[in-house]
Amino acid sequence: MIPKKGAGPESLRGRGLRLTEPRRVILEVVCATDSHPCASSVYREVRKRLPSVSLATVYRNLRTLAAEGLLLERADADGLRFDGNVARHDHFTCLRCGRVFDVPPAGAARTRRAVAVRTGFEVLHHRVEFYGRCAACRGRTRRTTRAV
Amino acid sequence: MIPKKGAGPESLRGRGLRLTEPRRVILEVVCATDSHPCASSVYREVRKRLPSVSLATVYRNLRTLAAEGLLLERADADGLRFDGNVARHDHFTCLRCGRVFDVPPAGAARTRRAVAVRTGFEVLHHRVEFYGRCAACRGRTRRTTRAV
C-alpha cells in the first residue's frame, strides 16, 4: 500500500552489530512481509530457513533491531508486533479479519503542531491507528469484535 | 485537560450488571483518575477501600466494564491500561516521565474520511498517540528512552 524504505542487512555492521545468520534472517523475514508479524510468527518463519534458531534469539534480535531503528516495534491488544517498514505511515486494523494494513500518513506535521501549540508539550513522534472493515470484509454480515 | 464524560455507577444496573461493592469501587477508582492506570494499579487502589478484593475480580470487572463502554481499555508497550474518560480524545505519552495525558482530539472526522477515501476501507474508529516531552520534563537534559 505504501512504498517501503527498506533497511538491508548491510546496515548491521555499521552499527557495531555482528552479522550472524539468525540476525540476518530475522531482519529479512520482518522486512519481507507487510503483515506486521508477532514474535512467534517471525520465529516460525525464521525456523523454516534456520531450524535451530531459538525463540529467545528471535526476541533478543527483534528488540535490538528495533532499538537500532531497523524495524518498528508496536504494542497492540494482541501483544508485540514488528514492522519492517520504517517509513512514516499509519495503520488500519480490520476488526473482522484482524489484518493490519499500512496506510499513507494522514496530516502528520499539521496535527503534531496543533497538539504542541495546545499543550505546550514537545511532540517528537506520533502514531495513528484506524479500526474498521477492510475492503475484503465489507459486505459480509457478522463482525468479529476485538479490543481497541 | 479535557472535560470528562463520566459514566457513574448508576449505569450498571441498567445493563444487567449487578451492583456489587468491588465493581462499584473499581469503576469509581478508574473514573476518579486521569492517570490511565494498569490493572494492578487499580487493584492496589481498590484494596485501600476494600482490602479483600482479589486481582481476578479486578481483571474480570475491568474487562466487563470496558465491554459495556463504561471505560476504555488500551494496550501500550507496558501492557493494558484503563481510561475512565470515554469521551473522544487523544493521548500524549511523555517519553521521559512516562505519564500519559489526555489531549483534545485532533482532526478526527476529517482524517478518517481521508483514509476511507484513499483505501476503500470502512473506518469505524481510530486512535492517535503522541510521544514527546511534557511541559514539566522540558528543559531537563537527559531523556529516558521508551518503546513506541
Add this chain to the structure above:
DNA sequence: ATTCATGCAAAGTGTTTGCACTAAT
C-alpha cells in the same frame, strides 16, 4: 430461589534472563 459475582489457587500467555558454549570480529 436463582444465578451472577467473588476469592482463591492454578494454569496460561508472552517475554525475559542466566549460563555455558559457539562463532564473528
Add this chain to the structure above:
DNA sequence: ATTAGTGCAAACACTTTGCATGAAT
C-alpha cells in the same frame, strides 16, 4: 584472542480460568 551472540531452560510478569462459596436480584 576477544567478546558479542546463541540455544536451552528456567524464571517472570501479566492475564485468564475452574471451582466452590457468597451476595444481589
